[in-house]
Amino acid sequence: MGLKGAYDFKGIALSDAYLQVSSINCSYYSASSQNLKTGAVYNSDGSLKTKAVYETVWAKQPNSSVSLRVFKDKATRDANPNSQLAEISFNFTGSVADSAKNHVKQAYLALKADDKYKDYTDV
8 A cells, every 4th residue: 555646855756656554643632621611800990800711631543654655656665665765754643543554554544745745645
């Protein structure tokens, strides 16, 4: 599984470049935010009567970091999987829902959501 498309490697146009996930790391962490519960109340003279009250809200957030290898084309990758020209790294928010696709498929979809890779096709 990989993506095929036009890639500029140091000024050289590769029309059939092949991108393949080489590693993916998924984490699921808790993040907090401060939400306003009740606003501050002021006296008629502008002085503070009652301070604002905030509450801490915790939410679990999935995150995935991905490394992709860039090959001249699929045939080059098939001949030698260690012959990559470059590596691309990026992060995306993956899904952990039961109905979600596996993280590798999610990584390819996230990459194709970037305008730079939107015209790449699945191989």
